[in-house]
Structure formats: C-alpha cells, structure tokens
Amino acid sequence: MEYVYWGIVVFLFALSTFDLSVGVSNDAVNFLSSAIGSKAARFKVILTVAAAGVLVGAVTSSGMMDIARHGIFRPEQFYFEELMCVFLAVVASDVILLDIFNTMGMPTSTTVSMVFELLGGSTALALVKMMHNPSLTYAELINTDKALSVILAIFLSVAIAFVFGLIVQWIARVIFTFHYTRHLKYTIGIFGGLSISSIAYFLMVKGIGTASFMTDAGRIWIAENTSSILIAFLICFTVLMQVLHWCRVNVFRIIVLFGTFSLAMAFAGNDLVNFIGVTLAGFSSCQEFMSHPGANPATFTMEFLNESATTPFYFLAGAGVVMVWALATSKKAQSVVKTSVDLSRQTAGDEMFGSSRFARSLVRSVLNSTEYVVSHVPQCVKDWINSRFNQDEAILPQGAAFDQVRASVNLVMAGLLIVVGTSLRLPLSTTYVAFMVGMGSSLADRAWGRESAVFRVTGVISVIGGWFMTAGAAFFLCFVVTMLLHYGGVIAMGLLICLVVFMLINNNRNYKKKMASVKKDEVFTELMQTYNRKAAWPLLSRHVRDSQAGVVRFIAGAYKEITEGLVNEDVKQLRRALNSLDEEKKNWKVMRRKEILGMRKIEPLLAVEKNTWFHLGNNSAEQSLYCLKRMCEPTLEHVDNNFNPLPEEYAEEFTPIRNEVESIMEDTREMILSGNYEDSILLRERGDKMKNKLSSVRKIQQNRITKGTDESMLKVEFLYLSMLQETQELISHLRHLLRANRRFQQ
Secondary structure: OHHHHHHHHHHHHHHHHHHHHHHHHHHHHHHHHHHHHHOOOOHHHHHHHHHHHHHHHHHOOOOOOOHHHHHOEOHHHOEHHHHHHHHHHHHHHHHHHHHHHHHOOOOOOHHHHHHHHHHHHHHHHHHHHHHHOOOOOHHHHEOHHHHHHHHHHHHHHHHHHHHHHHHHHHHHHHHHOOOHHHHOOOHHHHHHHHHHHHHHHHHHHHHHHHOOOOOHHHHHHHHHOHHHHHHHHHHHHHHHHHHHHHOOOOHHHHHHHHHHHHHHHHHHHHHHHHHHHHHHHHHHHHHHHHOOOOOOOOOOEOHHHHOOOOOOHHHHHHHHHHHHHHHHHOHHHHHHHHHHHHHOOOOOOOOOOOOOHHHHHHHHHHHHHHHHHHOOOOHHHHHHHHHHOOHHHOOOOOOOOOOHHHHHHHHHHHHHHHHHHHHOOOOOOHHHHHHHHHHHHHHHOOOOOOOOHHHHHHHHHHHHHHHHHHHHHHHHHHHHHHHHHHHHHHHHHHHHHHHHHHHHHHHHHHHHHHHHHOOOOHHHHHHHHOOOHHHHHHHHHHHHHHHHHHHHHHHHHHHHHHHHHHHHOOHHHHHHHHHHHHHHHHHHHHHHHHHHHHHOOOOHHHHHHHHHHHHHHHHHHHHHHHHHHHHHHHHHHHHHOOOOOOOHHHHHHHHHHHHHHHHHHHHHHHHHHHOOOOOHHHHHHHHHHHHHHHHHHHHHHHHHHHOOOOHHHHHHHHHHHHHHHHHHHHHHHHHHHHHHHHHHHO
C-alpha cells in the first residue's frame, strides 16, 4: 500500500509541474500586460525582465504558505488516507480548471481556485465524518475564516483597484496629456521618483520582506524604519529620474520595466504556493506517515501539518526554471495577455466580446449621469480638461494598445494596492488587482468611447463573472472528485489519473487546432494604428476588397453545399451549411463594424464620397447571406424529414445552371480581389443572361405545378421553384455587390 501513496505523490509532482506551466500562462497577464500593451520594449526584452523577476522570486520565496497545510481544514481531525484523497483531488481539479480558462483566453485567480478546491475537498470529507460521528460540527473540521476573508478581499479588491486606477490615471493624464513629451521638464522627476519609490517599497515588502533568507530581525528593522526608508527612496529616486531625463533617457520605460520585474518577482515568490503548495503538503504528509512503520493510513492523524514548514531550495529553483520556461514558450499566456490588453486598448478596434443587455443598460445609465454632472461644470473648465485629453495627440508606438504613461500608472498602482493589502493581511489576488487597475485607467483615459464602451463593459463583466465562476466550479468539482476518490479507493484514483491525462492532451490538441484556424486581421490593426488620413485610405480599400472577396467565396461554397445537399439528400452537409451561415453572419457584422471605424480614419470628403457605395456593397453581401439562409432552412427541413427526393430530371436540369452560377461567383470574387474591373460589364451581362435563363426555367416549373402533379410531390416541386427564385435573387445581389465594389474602389 505504501507504493500506492508514493505513486500518488509522484503524480502530484507531475501535475504540479504542468500546473506551474498552466498557472504562469494564466497569471502572466498580471505582470506582462502593461509592458506589452505599451510596447515599452521589444517582446524578448520584456520576457527577459519578467523571467528574471520570476526566477528571483521563486528561489527567494518564503516557500509553502500555511494555507495549504492548515489554512482551510483542521488537520488534527483528518487521517492520512483522507488527506491524500483531498490533495490528489485538489491538484487534479486545479490543473483542469486552469487549462480550460487558459484555452478560453480568460484570466482567472489561482489563489481562489486553490482555496475553494481545498474547501470543497475538505468539506466533502467533513460531511462524511459528520455522518459517521454526529457529535462533530463543521466548525471543528473546517477553518471557514480563511475562505470568508478571501471572498471579502475579492469584492474589495475589484472595486478598490478599479476606482484607484481610474482616479490616479485621470490625474496623471491631466498633468502629462496624451502628448506627454511636452510636459516632462520638471514633472517627470517627481512622477518618476514617486513611481520608482512605490515600486521599490513594494519590492522590499512583498518580495524581499517575505524571502526565505530574510531574518526576523531584518523584517523588524524594515517595519520600524519604513518612514525613513520611504523618504530616502523618494529623494534619491526623484533626483535620479530627473538627471536621467536630462540625459534623454525615457523614464517611463524604466518605470514600466522595473514595475514588470517587481510584479513578476512578487508573483513567483507568493503565488508559488498556488501551484506547488498542495503537492508539497502531500509530500510532507507521506514522509511523516512513512516515518512511522506499521501505521494504519485510515487511523493515522495529521496534526503535524499544524506546524509551519519551509521548502527546500532545490524545489524552489526547479519551480522557477519551469515557470521561466513556460513564460517563454506558452502560447496560451499570450492569449490571456491579449484579452487584458484588448479590453484596455486606447483606440477602437476588433472587440473580443459582444454586447450584453446588462452592459447596454449600465453604459446608458453612466452616460446619463455623466451628462448631468458635466452640465453643471463651467464651460471654461470643460474646455481645459478636454484639451488635456486630446487623443489625436496620442504618442503610441507602432502596435501599442496604450501609451507608457498609463502603463506606468498600472504597474505602480497594482504594486501599491497589493502591498497595502499585505500590510492589512488581506489575501488579495494579484490577478484581480492588476486587471481592474488596468480597466480603471483605460476608462479614465477615455479609451471606452461610445463606439466601444458596451463591448468593453461586457468583456469586463465576463472576466469578473469568470472569476466568481472559478470559486463555484473549483468547490463543486473538487467536492465531487474527493467523494469519488474516498469511496472508489485505488481504482478511482487510477481512473482519475487517466482521465486527467486524457483531458489535458485533448484540450491542448483542440487549442492548437483553434489557433491554427484563427486568422489575424493585420490590415485592420495597421489601419487603426495609423493617424495619417492619406495612408489610411489604401489600407481601408484593401480591407474592404479582401472582406468582400472573402464573403463571395463563402457564398459560392455555401451555395454549392446547399444545392448538393438537396440533390444528394445529405442532412449533415445541409446542417453544416446552416451552421456556417449563422457564423458568417456574425463575422460579417463584426467586419462591417470594423470597416465603419476605418471610414473615420480617411479624409472626410473622401468618406462622404465612398459612404454610399460602401453601404450598398455591405447590404448586398448581407442580403446574399439571408438569401442563402432562406434557401437552406426549408431544404434542410425537407431532407431531414425524409420527404420525396428531387426528381432526377430536375437535378439534370438544374446542374448546368448551378455550374454557371458558381462560375459567375468565382469570376466576381477574382475581379474584386484583383481590382481589375475591365470585364465587369461582360460579367454583369452574364449575370443578366443567367437571370433570364432562371426566369425561363421558373416558368417551366410553374407550368408543371399548374398542370397538376401528384400531391406527394408538391413539397419538392415548390422547394425546387423556391430554389430557382432564390438563385435568381442571389445573382441580382452579386451584381449589385460588384457594381458597388467597383465604384468604392475607383
């Protein structure tokens, strides 16, 4: 039986290694988003700075937090066999949950997931023990205070971080404006001194102050001399930053990179327990059990876990290496960072989230309240404030989502709030604080304009909802898994191990397929980042050309699938066509909104001239999609109900028509894509001929119906007639699309 428990420990270490990789992918958003979003340095430089912080934080970590040993449950009330079930369930549930969230590109809290998994697993066994011994109470078995403090800290950190991020960023923007290089003569020294001092204090308290090499005397000295240290920091760093500015050094870049290092170090030093704390608790438990030969795992109590423990250096160093490797190689980390950066992006663009009813109501209420407040502000004050928030003067490096002023505020405020929470002994989540500071600062920067506010608010609500879902999902999943392991024994443990391995492999395979199918809209990204109206027109023209050629290609493919599905009675093909039509309608709606944003980037006179043809082309493409849906839905219903098939003579009659229609579609696509419209008149004439041909076939079909036919064939007769009518409409829409595209491009 001893080999079984050592096998569990080995599997826990294997899962923890994977959990470290997954956890870094999730929590990388905490310390990477500001530097990446502002393009403070090259990506490799940012990763190197963050990796250094992660490695230093890991090897100087305080090791295992007591929360994994006795923070949630009371170990003296549990037996070795029971706690090994809990530890295995916690680590397995944690890996699965984090991998799912990372695959979705949604940041979540590793602290909350670990705490609520421990709570769920220990609650499951507590209920079992209470059933067998009614004298026991829940409070005697579970330490509920820690869980409640985490929940309270979540609510507080979300609101406080958002509000402070908003206020401080608004003040910073009023001081520096978007053209911040004009206002750095003396303010940059003070701002840089305050920022670096704050980050240094954060690093000292949250990083070095909790390091394993730090003695109690050192911590006491820091606590007693905090005021003197802060004053010395402020004076020295203010002078240093001012001198560096006079030497033409970008102080904001120093603040961003230094802040990235400190947050990465604090993350690795303090959040490490979220990934390896439970595993090391299981390892220590197994060592303690094995040190008592002949002990019964079902009766061996675990009161020794009430003692604090330190983690051996080689565990910390190994964990640091794994985290650095994951940071450098994980594609999911970049996906999670992208979610945070996109929601705080200064310019409008390709929004990741749609709009929700709650977000629309909230935005409407805020707009009404803001208008009421603004109406009572003197006009001169409004004009002055608006001049400080002139986004046309924004200095954004190529590809940056926001400037380095906001990136500096994000990092400084996140560090300060985390260190304040630490001093108040609140278990704040670094994910919550870093994310919500970024959202508050983006709102203060007027990045959430009327065209994007509802999408950004929906995104923030989705992320926050995901955080609270983490708590519920972690508790419930670990509760169920622990119950299964407790009653299933070794067999259930073996099945769980196989299931976890299968799920992780399958999730990674699906994620790679998803990433392979995602196409980056680089033209639109470049269009949104340009402030040159003359340079914007070629980009918009190219984007419209590519998008309209793409929708014609889709129309041709969907038309072929629908007609073949009817002729061959292929239900799967028709369902696939209908699903793809619904997806394409959503994509086209997004594409149209993006190109409307692009229209605002070009010269106003040119935009007025092109506006009519732009909307006519969009309407023609949209009507073509609706035409295909009207064709597909009754066809699918007909075939799915196994009604009479299309007669063979009808199929033979329709085949040459379909081939010619597909040829017209392909020639239309190539003409739009190439931009060569010399033969557009000939192509439109081909369309007219095909419409006449369809009219003739429709009359033949109408005569067949009026002459009388078998009632059982009426459904397919009318379906065929509808197919001909919709094909004729489709040709008309394509002709309008081609004409509109030609006039728009030329």
